[in-house]
Amino acid sequence: MIFENKEALQGQIEQLDLFHVAEIKIPKENAIEIKFFDRFKAFEQLTELMQLQTDAQEVNEFYKALELGAKSLNKDEVDE
Template sequence: MDFIKKLTGRQEEFCRGFVCTGDPAFSAKRAGYEKNSAAAAEKLMTNPEVLAEISRLTKEREKVFASLASLGYQRLAFGNISDAVSLLYLENPSAEQLEKMDLFMISEIKKPKDGMIEIKFFDRLKALEKLENTSSSGDGVKDLFDAIGQGAKAVSDIEQS
């Protein structure tokens, strides 16, 4: 945290730009180092305070992305498919209707020549597996995953009978 106070506004902007793009020269130019941005970038990349800030921002970004991925898997595992089912019954949905629908769970939509719509969903069990693998405590998710797996096996056994 002490390093942040030592950075100038342009250095902070360079750090943010570099973490987003990975391109030092572009980040330097974007931060206001117009003249010879490549040389400015090289100098900035050897500054210990700048490197510490880049490291801090990178760690924060990784945490955010891990949280976003976890939220996405939660939506896939536990999300509602009612909008996707509604889509099946709409003749010609308008752009406005489609924008209001939550179609996150859909992996693929096809409309073959026969005019029917085919909708494929992301695999809920795979999403649960990912949640289990990324969860630090894992036990609650594992219990739920096991219960869903047992339920799916029971349904399969009934269908085969």
């Protein structure tokens, strides 16, 4: 019924704002499945990834500082 004229439907779809739509399926006659993006969840995951990267960078900087301190102590012991 609603999908009898697929060319007209195609023209209507092209005019719609589908910014939040991830996927559209027509699994069987007279049915439609629409999957929406969950932008808030995507933002949360990006925030978590950024935090993990920041944490890893801070740990790396800490180990570098520790290594430089150890080298400095070792150098001081050699000089004595």
